[in-house]
Amino acid sequence: MSFKVTDDSGFLAIIDPDAYRGFVHADWTWDTIQEHFKREMRERHLLIWGTGMEHFWSIDVSFQPTKAAGFREVVGSIDASRGRLLLTNYESLTMAAQFPDVVLPRAHERGQVLSVSPGLYDCRIIQLSDPESEAPFEESVSFIYEFTRATSPREVWSELPWRAA
Secondary structure (H helix, E strand, C coil): CEEEEEECCCEEEEECCCCCCCCCCCCCCHHHHHHHHHHHHHCCCEEEEECCCCEEEEEEEECCCCCCCCCEEEEEEEEECCCEEEEEEHHHHHHHHHCCCCCCCCHHHHHHEEECCCEEEEEEEEECCCCCCCHHHHCCCCEEEEEEECCCCCCCCCCCCCCCC
C-alpha cells in the first residue's frame, strides 16, 4: 500500500484516531505540545518523528517484515484500539491541539487511515535517504512503515526521534 503525506513542518506521525486525545489548549506552546506528545506516546496512541525537511512524502506500508534498509530507522509500539491507524503530520496534530472541535482524521486525511486488527503493533519506520541530500527528490518512496503484531510493548520514546536541534 502506498500513500502520500504532506509535511510542512518536518514531522510525520501515526496515531490511533480512536484513542488519541488531540486537544491541548488554544494557546499551546512548544513545551506544552511536547509534553502532550510524550504523554500520548507513553499511552501508545502516537508515534511522531522528525523527517529532516518539509516535503510531500511517499510512504509504502507493509504488514510483513522486510529486509529494507535506509538512511535511518526507528521502531516504536502503537495500539490500534478499534482497528484503525492514521498516517498524519504535525499540522493536523497542532490543529487538533488548538481547536477542540477538530477531529482526526481530518477530511483530507480519510484516505490515510489503515484498517488493521485491533491490538498492539510494532512500527518500524525506515527513512530511505538522507534528507540533506538530493535523494528525497529523486526517490519514488521516501519512507517504509512496517507494521507487525507485537506480543509486548517496546520501550516508549522519551523524545521525538530525528528532531532537529
